[in-house]
Amino acid sequence: MASNEKIYNTIQRYLNEEMDPEELKKFQDAMAADPALAEEVQLQQDMQELLEDSPENQLRHNLQKLSDEAKDPFSSVKSSKLWYLLWLIPVLLIALGWVIFSEPKNKDANAQEAIEQSIDAPMEESNQAPSETEILPEEDTQTNDPVPAIKPTTIPPSTPDKKESPPIAGNFEPTPALEFLIGNNVRANDLSIKVVQQQEDVELASQSELVDFQFMAQITTSQNLLKKTFKLHLFDNNPEAFGNFEPIHSIDLELVKDPDQSTYIINTQKKIPLKPGLYYQVLEEYEEERIHWAGKFMITKDK
Amino acid sequence: MSKITNEDFLRGIAENDYTVLELIYKKSLPEVTKYVKKNSGTFEDAKDVFQEGILVVYNKVKEDKLRLTTSFHYYLYSVCKKIWLKKLKKRKGKEVSFESDEEYSYIETFDEDFIKTRKWILFNKKFNSLSEECRKVLKMMFNGRSSKEIAREMGYTEEYAKRKKYKCKLALTTLIKKSSEYNNLKK
Numbered sequence: 131m132a133s134n135e136k137i138y139n140t141i142q143r144y145l146n147e148e149m150d151p152e153e154l155k156k157f158q159d160a161m162a163a164d165p166a167l168a169e170e171v172q173l174q175q176d177m178q179e180l181l182e183d184s185p186e187n188q189l190r191h192n193l194q195k196l197s198d199e200a201k202d203p204f205s206s207v208k209s210s211k212l213w214y215l216l217w218l219i220p221v222l223l224i225a226l227g228w229v230i231f232s233e234p235k236n237k238d239a240n241a242q243e244a245i246e247q248s249i250d251a252p253m254e255e256s257n258q259a260p261s262e263t264e265i266l267p268e269e270d271t272q273t274n275d276p277v278p279a280i281k282p283t284t285i286p287p288s289t290p291d292k293k294e295s296p297p298i299a300g301n302f303e304p305t306p307a308l309e310f311l312i313g314n315n316v317r318a319n320d321l322s323i324k325v326v327q328q329q330e331d332v333e334l335a336s337q338s339e340l341v342d343f344q345f346m347a348q349i350t351t352s353q354n355l356l357k358k359t360f361k362l363h364l365f366d367n368n369p370e371a372f373g374n375f376e377p378i379h380s381i382d383l384e385l386v387k388d389p390d391q392s393t394y395i396i397n398t399q400k401k402i403p404l405k406p407g408l409y410y411q412v413l414e415e416y417e418e419e420r421i422h423w424a425g426k427f428m429i430t431k432d433k
Numbered sequence: 434m435s436k437i438t439n440e441d442f443l444r445g446i447a448e449n450d451y452t453v454l455e456l457i458y459k460k461s462l463p464e465v466t467k468y469v470k471k472n473s474g475t476f477e478d479a480k481d482v483f484q485e486g487i488l489v490v491y492n493k494v495k496e497d498k499l500r501l502t503t504s505f506h507y508y509l510y511s512v513c514k515k516i517w518l519k520k521l522k523k524r525k526g527k528e529v530s531f532e533s534d535e536e537y538s539y540i541e542t543f544d545e546d547f548i549k550t551r552k553w554i555l556f557n558k559k560f561n562s563l564s565e566e567c568r569k570v571l572k573m574m575f576n577g578r579s580s581k582e583i584a585r586e587m588g589y590t591e592e593y594a595k596r597k598k599y600k601c602k603l604a605l606t607t608l609i610k611k612s613s614e615y616n617n618l619k620k
Contacts, residue, residue, distance in 0.1 A: 197484055
């Protein structure tokens with residue numbers, strides 16, 4: 131159907147309800163008989179409805195703007211957090227080298243020990259032999275460097291009386307990437323976190339018991355954190371889950387500001403059903419996709 | 434710390450409060466995205482569904498039909514989830530059952546709403562590709578201004594304003610009809 135000016139004017143009069151009953155009836159019959167005319171009328175009606183400045187259309191404008199600006203939290207989280215895994219490459223290479231070239235008795239060390247030893251890698255210049263590490267406590271660390279803060283101890287790794295690790299049950303197998311994060315938190319320069327209370331190991335009376343999950347921390351910073359979102363993620367020891375950043379549980383943390391100081395308190399308690407196993411807690415500044423702290427705990431079954 | 438209540442969120446949507454909308458996007462879109470992506474969708478699907486979900490809430494608030502018995506975010510998440518299931522059903526030709534809950538009866542009109550949103554995006558895209566003069570004339574026309582008012586505003590004669598309205602609308606209609614998306618959206 132040609133959209134000529136006469137038809138356009140007729141459609142406009144129909145849409146503006148300017149037709150008398152007789153003309154209206156005639157036009158409705160024409161639409162019923164001519165699908166192209168009906169389609170044209172529908173289009174003109176839709177244009178009127180969707181292009182006027184109605185409150186709904188103004189809302190659509192804002193929603194569209196927000197949608198255009200929104201970033202996929204999962205693809206970006208994955209990519210931005212991959213660097214944590216990249217840290218593991220040199221770590222694992224050095225661990226492998228150490229396993230190969232160290233004393234024969236150390237060749238039997240399990241993978242977990244190798245990972246632990248290898249965390250010393252960045253400090254090898256000052257320590258001829260790989261050593262066990264002690265992670266600097268949060269409050270002792272004044273570094274501006276966002277890389278993990280690691281302090282070597284004087285205990286050599288190959289100390290003969292070093293205790294053998296107990297055998298690790300299948301569902302208590304540590305996740306290397308998460309193990310690496312524990313204590314090696316990446317801090318912003320002007321933000322320090324002191325974990326006052328973290329979830330401790332729990333012995334369950336039954337398989338299906340709810341765990342009283344607890345976490346309390348104090349954040350000191352000059353930033354206004356009330357505009358930010360902090361989440362505490364709970365991962366099990368499935369390495370893929372952390373790789374895909376798919377926690378089994380996430381808690382939106384409420385920050386309460388101390389009015390007299392630049393301090394914020396987080397105090398969260400939640401009942402979560404957890405099976406026996408090894409779990410990791412990860413504190414994330416959500417918008418920045420920055421992990422500030424990681425900890426772990428075990429759930430065991432009462433014998 | 435002041436807490437935003439369900440009523441604050443509903444009022445924010447009803448009044449198109451950008452700050453509240455931003456907060457809703459920040460808080461709820463990730464959860465919806467997670468759900469959609471886990472169920473064969475993309476981030477683009479999630480954003481479409483999320484917009485629809487908010488519009489559903491908007492219309493229900495406007496009609497004074499919404500009484501929340503749960504948190505706003507949980508409700509919005511449930512709405513989006515059902516919209517996505519409905520869309521999946523259409524996409525995969527599979528049956529998806531919903532609870533026989535009065536609260537979610539709007540889902541049956543979802544196809545229509547979704548097409549409306551797609552049309553809104555298409556029309557605005559084409560509208561923005563018109564000349565500035567045409568955009569001004571059509572905006573006034575769509576907002577109910579008479580040819581006389583348009584003529585006065587634009588410095589035209591009334592007769593020329595009528596011709597200009599027709600020509601600009603014809604240009605927009607042609608652009609819309611030429612697009613392949615419009616043909617897909619036609620019922």
